[in-house]
Amino acid sequence: MKGRRVVITACSAITPIGHTRAEIVDSLRRGVSGVKPLREDHLLSKFIHSQVFGTVDYPVDFDFRRTYRKTMGPVAYYACQVAKEVLDQAGLPPQFVTSGRLGVAFGSTHGSPTVQREIYKTFFGGAQSEFRAIGAVDYLKSMVHTTAVNITKMFGITGRVISSSTACTTSSQSIGFGYETVKYGMQDAMLCGGADEYDTTTVAVFDNLMACSTAFNDRPRCTPRPFDRQRDGLVVGEGAGAVLLEEYEQARKRGAAILGEVVGFACNNNGGDLILPNRAGISETLRLGLKDAALGVDEVDFISAHATGTKMGDVIEAQAIHAVYGGGPFVTGLKGYMGHTMGSCGAIETILTLYMMQDGFIAPTLNLEEPDERCAMIRHTMRLREQPIRVASIQNFAFGGVNTNLLIKRFV
């Protein structure tokens, strides 16, 4: 079914390697890592083997009035900040923002764990008088769609709300579902993305699954190591990313700057194990994405791999890429720079890819020094390349067996 063209007209990210476009591009070009020592949280951190975290360690100048702040946990602060920057950058007419023709697709892994932690402290504290302190505001801050609806409230957006919460595919689904919503005419624009805040609970979960990096606790910047022989697991991170998707004719008529075009999206499930990656499922997602975009494998020249740096995940992904593309496109695992920013990773990796696409370079996989021989059959980006990207595939996979593939084309 042929639909309308969908273009990206604004983007913004808060990442462990920078907030502004210039900072992020500089980090990519200079190989700067955003992985830092895990902070003491007086609860879990001392029990966690992995002592590293992809950290936003610079101040973000939030300037929200109390009427908006009162329903926001840390994750919603991130989400509303990138949403604000995207709307400022896009310059949409105010009457369009509130017209019902702009929707929001935004999510996080599990609302605000910081707020949830406070609720549980009260709950298990045992003092009857304190139970009443758990109120509507705590729920609004911690509920799973807190990012999406705090954005709608702040900007008076009255269109559709989609709030995916599928762990690592949360924000790639946001962009993908937003793309389909605009493509098939349900909305004329969608503000899409994801966010996750600093949270040691997530680290503890992956640590217990023995999926976290532990061998580089004394050298945080050296991990994660996507596809590398010495990789020993993922590094949890925090951040947020947002893009504005618009129907092409509308964007053109209003003279919007077009940063790229979304030309395809696919999402499927492995239909089985909820943790282990699945080569057949991932390969199928990659093929479905190409089919949706009506592109041949030789037309894709860059792949942003999910590549978390785990022992098995990277091998399965490399096998799937090779099965579909052979050794053609350059492959970079952007998590080498900032760890796994969870619900925001798909959006952040899309934005970093857009920056590289616009500036005509391909960043290497940070910490990939010697590819694991089981991952070596694909074309790894081993050094900074001054080279244009025409079409990029952004791949993300999540617990629960969810796989996504976004295809972005340089707009010329």
Added chain:
Amino acid sequence: MTREQITVEILNIFRREFEIEQPGLDNDLRETYEFDSVDAIELLLGIERFLKSELTHDEKKMAMGIRTINQIVDYVEGLVRVRGRETHA
């Protein structure tokens, strides 16, 4: 407790909890200060702390029509009266 004391404490709650300084006593809180349903619930909690007394379900329902600071003060005065009667009964 005098009406003046109640007014001072309500204004303190508005400054401390809602970042609203010197609100007009007869201004419509929703229209003038974007005071909403979430704030109303927070205000009731603040009043409970001030009175050191839990409000009944019916008392909370009575508060739903309140629109101004003066109406809040009237409401709290009523609560104080009821509690005073209960104490002396």
